[in-house]
Amino acid sequence: MVKISIEHFHLTYSDGAESLRDITIDIPARAISVFLGPAGGGKSSLLRALNRLNDLADVRSVSGQIRLFGDNGQTIDILDPQTDVVALRRLVSMVFARPVTLPLSIRGNLTYGLEVAGMRQNNLLGEAVERSLQQAALWEEVKDRLDEPAAALSGGQQQRLCLARSLAMQPEVILLDEPTSGLDPISTSKVEASLQEIKNNYTIVLVPHSVQQAARVADHAAFFLQGELIEAAPGPNLFINPTDKRTQDYVEGRFG
């Protein structure tokens, strides 16, 4: 089942730094899709287009169509200026490369998305806190100090808190932009394990920080080079049996 359909998507920044050309790809529901490729290929830009965070950047032009098929049967035209971006961002949540905890307590970070959406019931907020921390494999480590500042956690814990913060809102899609690039191998494997666990209920789009990580977690992989989608294929195929020479060179480590 397709969760997000991207058709003929173009994007140019005002300074011309990086751009995407004619991207067409389907993102399957309840699976991990990875966008891989060398830096500057436009993976992050595409990721940020999916919840319109590009609105905050200096984008000159965007064209094409990106549609999200909601669990309630509704179709959202993501690029449509009329689309309610606040509602969209509640459905499509994002975890960034650098763990940025908000200057609040651990609990405050987790309930932030729900509170700004208007949820006030303490029991529901409490349930969301525990559920999301369990899913992000952080509950045992922080359950006794939920009211301490989030900034006191270690880097790896903070990144799992960021993942939990996204999960707390029960979005349908989670975008992760190199979420483990600053983490040690143990924290990285914890994050990857959580992703494997939650993919049964969420659609996950990941920009991995290495080809190895892409190969470990991908159910579906797409290779981007200098703003173009070179090749997309289900999970291991792209790594074992790439059809394009450039993909092969990249996954075999000849450049990048």
Place this chain on the structure above:
Amino acid sequence: MNTSQQRNLIQKAGFGMLSVVALLTVLPIVLVVGYIFYQGLPAISFEFLTGLPREGMRAGGILPAIVGTIYLTIGTAIFSVPLGVAAAIYLSEYAQDNLLTRLIRLAIINLAGIPSVVYGLFGLGLFVLFLNFGTSLLAGSLTLSIMTLPVIISTAEEALRAVPQSFRVVSISLGATRWQTIRRIVLPESLPGIITGVILGLERAAGETAPILFTVAAFFLPRLPDSPFDASMALPYHLFVISTQVPGMPLKLQYGTALVLLCFVLGMNLLATTIRSRARAKRQW
């Protein structure tokens, strides 16, 4: 002596000279404060702080001037803080970088450069005469507010800009609106900086003489103001009056008044510094 020793010696001499210069800049402050404390302290008494002036201000207390300055400071805060902080939020969080906002910024910078006596004349023309507020606390507070606004706007804007951009991006990515982001994240984070700026601005207003000269200050008014439309005595103007306009004024009372004004302003300064350093100690990223 080899070259390395020579260079070390030159460096030591350089550092020595710099520290002497640094000490020299502190010297005037120490001298002024010390001298005023030395001359003014004997005048400070319960009657001086809580009594009304008597015998053509040559005896008695300065309570009306103290109360007048406190009222003026509060009045200035009422007008300038909401306006200044709102303007800073607009400039930092909403305004695009275009001709209009550049003009606004230019106006703010120029507003800060206008001599204070000009503010006084402007306040006389606009508030006292045209709007018919009369010589009153209201007219004085409004005049001081206009003078204080640029300080509050620029320090508050600086405090808002110091909040990491990543907080805003994360908040918005979690489905918050711009205003929710400002209210829940940006404002609480920048509040200590904003408060510091506000206090520094108000402190300047409290010590100014020229803007209140034509708009509020009474030469001699031995009672407390009881409405915003009353004229009032105020510490800086009172100091000017008793230092230059009243023959046979005891020197002690002049320095006593100066000391009270100085303590008022230094107290506010201390408060601002305390808030800032507390917030710095609490910061955790």
